Amino acid sequence: MTFPFGNKEIKLGILGMTEGNAHPFSWSAIINGYDKTEMERWTGKTYPIIPIYLNRQPEETFGIEGVKVTHVCFTGYEDIEMARNCARAALIENVTEKPEDMIGEVDAVICATDIGSEHVSRCRPFVEAGIPLFIDKPLTDNEEDLKTIVSWVDNGAKIMSSSSLRYMKSLEPYYENKYELGKIRCILSPMAKYWETYGMHAIESVYPLLGAGFEWVQNLGTYEKTMVIAHHTCGCDVSMPMGCGFATNGITILSEKEAFSVSDKDSFYSFKKQLVEFVEYLRTGKPDHPFSETIEMAKIIIAGIRSRNEGNRRVYISEINER
Numbered sequence: 001m002t003f004p005f006g007n008k009e010i011k012l013g014i015l016g017m018t019e020g021n022a023h024p025f026s027w028s029a030i031i032n033g034y035d036k037t038e039m040e041r042w043t044g045k046t047y048p049i050i051p052i053y054l055n056r057q058p059e060e061t062f063g064i065e066g067v068k069v070t071h072v073c074f075t076g077y078e079d080i081e082m083a084r085n086c087a088r089a090a091l092i093e094n095v096t097e098k099p100e101d102m103i104g105e106v107d108a109v110i111c112a113t114d115i116g117s118e119h120v121s122r123c124r125p126f127v128e129a130g131i132p133l134f135i136d137k138p139l140t141d142n143e144e145d146l147k148t149i150v151s152w153v154d155n156g157a158k159i160m161s162s163s164s165l166r167y168m169k170s171l172e173p174y175y176e177n178k179y180e181l182g183k184i185r186c187i188l189s190p191m192a193k194y195w196e197t198y199g200m201h202a203i204e205s206v207y208p209l210l211g212a213g214f215e216w217v218q219n220l221g222t223y224e225k226t227m228v229i230a231h232h233t234c235g236c237d238v239s240m241p242m243g244c245g246f247a248t249n250g251i252t253i254l255s256e257k258e259a260f261s262v263s264d265k266d267s268f269y270s271f272k273k274q275l276v277e278f279v280e281y282l283r284t285g286k287p288d289h290p291f292s293e294t295i296e297m298a299k300i301i302i303a304g305i306r307s308r309n310e311g312n313r314r315v316y317i318s319e320i321n322e323r
């Protein structure tokens with residue numbers, strides 16, 4: 001199929017999965033609909049939030065017009081047996097043993113895994129076959145793979161990547177209309193789990209408020225308990241405390257004129273908007289945000305890791321090269 005796809009029917013393949021992340025189940029369900037019994041059976045114990053937020057939705061909120069997840073493949077943390085479970089739960093017709101078996105069968109692929117160091121190897125067969133990709137956050141967590149992915153895009157690969165928290169229902173209005181705030185001085189963006197995997201949620205939820213221009217990153221914590229500060233050239237510092245078992249209360253914004261917190265529990269809205277934007281990219285060739293933003297945010301992740309590994313020093317974004 002010639003890119004962009006226009007109004008043609010789109011067949012998607014989905015790749016998974018990694019420990020602690022069941023996006024292939026939930027994202028496929030958002031697109032295809034789902035079997036409630038099978039979804040509860042395979043996610044209810046280990047990933048209980050998934051059936052909770054899916055079951056809250058009326059039937060008409062499921063589906064994206066003209067799009068189906070038709071193929072699924074799991075490698076790594078889980079294998080073909082769990083992929084078959086995902087297929088039953090999310091009404092996917094085909095399960096493949098190898099990712100490459102999707103080539104020639106699907107129009108685009110969603111790499112629904114959150115270990116950035118695996119994304120180059122997972123996505124390479126599809127890039128080489130000319131298949132457009134959505135890569136889950138983070139795009140990558142190391143400089144060499146960032147160079148590889150950017151070279152792919154420079155040479156015509158169609159790749160989009162984002163965190164679902166870019167599409168927080170409660171924060172979105174501030175992205176375009178924040179004039180009443182004046183200059184934003186400080187943002188507190190706490191997040192659960194680890195910097196390598198979930199740090200992008202903390203970054204990308206607030207990135208549209210500030211835009212490009214992050215200057216340096218300092219990680220004052222450890223792998224288990226992170227405290228990252230990212231400094232923007234506008235003068236704003238973004239503080240991102242993280243750790244397993246963290247309970248968070250949303251994002252706190254301190255500006256010249258206001259101080260307030262924004263929280264959001266509507267995971268379905270965020271995930272569906274993220275998927276809708278990828279489909280819109282497939283249809284029009286126009287992403288909802290420039291890839292240069294994704295590159296800068298990947299550099300923030302890489303800088304946070306480098307800072308932690310090098311004595312908690314301040315790491316400048318300019319130290320990290322994408323080409």
